[in-house]
Amino acid sequence: MKHSTNPQTRRGHRGGPARRIGRTLALVLPVVLVLSGTLAVTRVNWTGSPSGSVLTASDVSSAEVSSKAVPQAPQDVLREQLMSELQHRNPGVVLTHLQEAVNGRPSLARHCASIAHALGKAAERIYGASRAQSYARPVCDTSFASGVLAAHS
Template identity: 60%
Template sequence: MTHTARRIGRSLALVLPVVLVLSGTLAVTMVPWADTSSSQILTASAEDVSVPAKPRAAHEVLRDKLLGELQQGEEPSEVLTHLQQEVDRRPSLADHCVGIARALGRAAVDAYGPTKAQSFARPVCDTSYASGVASMG
């Protein structure tokens, strides 16, 4: 009798984890409260789990950093100085200087209004900052 009990115990020890894993996977496949109208069903899959994020371009990082400085209360004239310093330090950013300066001009209008924002204008990237201010004013 003990031999039969051991045999059943061993069989359960092998089969039970497989059943639990399968039932758990099926439970994740579809849940009743999920919106299936878009015909997307969540499945337990390892596909595309470790796809690295696309690195951001240096000019995008700089633009976001400088816009953040403006949002934190730094005066536009100082932010424009930082832009000029970065372009001087990394000449590859010169192609993007105009777009960054315009974005700073538009953000300055949002923060200070068109008249006050224009008072911060400096000859960084020609007149791009002023152009950004004018487009919002």
């Protein structure tokens, strides 16, 4: 009796899309968990004083926003531009523009991960999880991929 040297499953093939997705998740998920835990710890107000707390959108009324007419921060302008662009172009092009913006203006680098994460969530809503994930690339670590994953779960 001769045994085959090809590694095969019980059904006689190497594995399909489910196996590839499983392998991808096995590689990406630990990175996403570490990064999200790191980001969560940095957002905690460790001083105990409420003056350093994070202001959310629900804390500000629309009347306050419209009456002050404060110019937007560069990272907010970039986020809005890229989110708008995502409605008309594929996420790969948008991620390229994000990388170019960060390269051209290094002060935006600290906001890159949050912008890429938001783009990933939006891309998942528009394209679905598997198609959006196909556009992932190493712009701002794995923030785009973690955004897709967060929106999918």
